[in-house]
Amino acid sequence: MAEMKTEDGKKERYFLYYDGESVSGKVNISLKKPGSRLEHQGVKIEFVGQIELYYDRGNHHEFTSLVKELARPGELTHNTSFEFEFNQVEKPYESYSGTNVRLRYFLRVTIVRRLSDITREMDLLVHTLSSYPEMNNSIKMEVGIEDCLHIEFEYNKSKYHLKDVIVGKIYFLLVRIKIKHMEIAIIKRETTGSGPNTFNENETIAKYEIMDGAPVRGESIPIRVFLAGYDLTPTMRDINKKFSVRYHLNLVLVDEEERRYFKQQEITLWRKGERLRRPLQQQLMAQQTISQKNQQSSFPQSHPQGQPPEFAPAMQSTGAEPPSPQQSQSPMHEEAPEQLPPAKPSPQAHTRHQHTTATPQPKPQLEPPDEDMSTPKLPSPPTEPPTSIDSPEEEFLEAQAGSPSDEEEPGEEEQERVKPSPGVSQEPVPVAQ
Structure with a gap:
């Protein structure tokens, strides 16, 4: 909803639309007396955009007109409702109500009858949004009267949106007359017609005094005008x-x-979008973030052997590599996955790998017995450590080591055979095939 002045100068609220938006609603037809009948030759609704010149009220200039049939000729015996929708209606101009002209959009419902039609209208309000201008140069000009007054005024921009602030300065280069005060005003100039039938109407929107007293040479007067408080x-x-x-x-x-000395400078006003419209890519990213949070909250709290959710198997093994957490999500990402230090290989994982693969592993070389056995040695790292926890193969091996399936489970003798002793090196021991 938005407000707009009518011909009487009063403000009324209307439904607000923008260019390209669809206009939809419902038409309710109520009979005066229950049980009565209403014969008609059809019911239709129109979306109309027109310009009315007050000095030529007999002629209405329509620039947009759309019609939809709501009902065929027939008879109404009870209260009826009809839904309608105008898809992606083009609204090229903004609604305007001025001194000599009015541009309006409205919906008109007509019940066609033989003698006289029944018509109802409903006004709508349309705003046209603009983007930031590519070129917005400042305004700087030197004016005055020869040998009497020379001033230089400067404004920071030439194009302002309706909630903007006008900032500027006035420099006095030569002052030989006694100035009493100085003021600045915003004037709206409305031009209607063309050729000899052109009418100009000036309206002062705002006016205030910016200086009182006589200035001297070299004086600088600041200007600051806030546009948000005016009806523009x-x-x-x-x-x-x-x-x-x-x-x-x-x-x-x-x-x-x-005596009054004045100088006018035209400025351009444009309407800035009051509501933010995020691009489609940002909307998809926001939806993806919400879905990721929902997936993380759906993981169980307890995991086998204290493994984190990243290593918990997401599905049963079917002979193919299960998808990693990054593969199961949308490919659109802004942040890189957090890199964790590679996990130490578990002896059970090596044993499990030997049982699941058909190729025998080479026997590791045991250390000579003459070395000092008082200090146990940690297992050597693998020759090719995984670069990231996102590797599907390493994640699959860790998942199998953390949650063994019921189909293949090593016996107690094999588990005892690979269990390291506290006094010897924790090298992996070969298992008989």
Whole structure:
């Protein structure tokens, strides 16, 4: 919902739409008396965009018109509702209500009858959003009266959105007249018609005093105007070749004899999007993050042999490598997976690997007995350590070592045979095939 002034100057609230949005709703038809009948030649609804010139009210210039049939000719015997939808309606211009012209969008429902039609209208409000201008240069100009007054004014930008702030400065280069005060005003200029039938209407939107007293040479006066508190519209140029709306900054100096010196500078106003619309990729990333959190919360709290969730098997073995956590998710990622130090190989994992593969492993070389056996030695690291825990093969081996299946389970003799003694080196011992 948004507010807009009517012809009477009052503000009313309307449903707000943007260009390209669909317009949908429901039409409710109620009979005056229960049990009565209403014969009709059809029910239709129209989406209309038109321009009305107040000096030519007999002619309405329509630039958009869409029609949908709600009911065929027949008879209504009870209260009825009809749903409608206009998909992705093009709305090229913004709604506007000015001094001599009005641009409006409305829905019109018509019950066609033989003698007189029954018609109802409902106004809608349309805003056109713009993007940041590519070129937004500052305004700098030197003006004055020869040998009397020379000033230089500067504004930070030439294009402002409706909630922006105008920042500028006034420099006095030559002052030979007695200035009483200086003021700045925002003027809206509405132009309707064309050729000899052109009408201009100026309206002062805001005016305030920025300086009081006589300045001296070299003085600098700051300017700061907040636009959010004023009833402004975007700049409109040659709308459907019917009217234009432009805005000017008017700088006025008044001397002690009440003579006025002014300089006008046109500025461009545009409407900035009030609601954020994230790109599609960011929306997908947000949905993916939520799904990842749901998957992590669905893992059980307890795992076999105290393994973390990353090493818990996600599915039963079917002869193929199970997908890793990164393979089961969407390929869109921004952050790299956290690298953990490679886990130490377990003797049970080597034993398990020897039972599942058909190729025999070479026998490791035992250390000579004459070395000092008082200090137990740790098992040597593998020749090719895994670069990441994301490797499907290493993850599969760790998962098998953590949760052995019921189909193949080594006997107690084999487990005792590979169990390291506390006083000898913990090298893996070969198992008879």
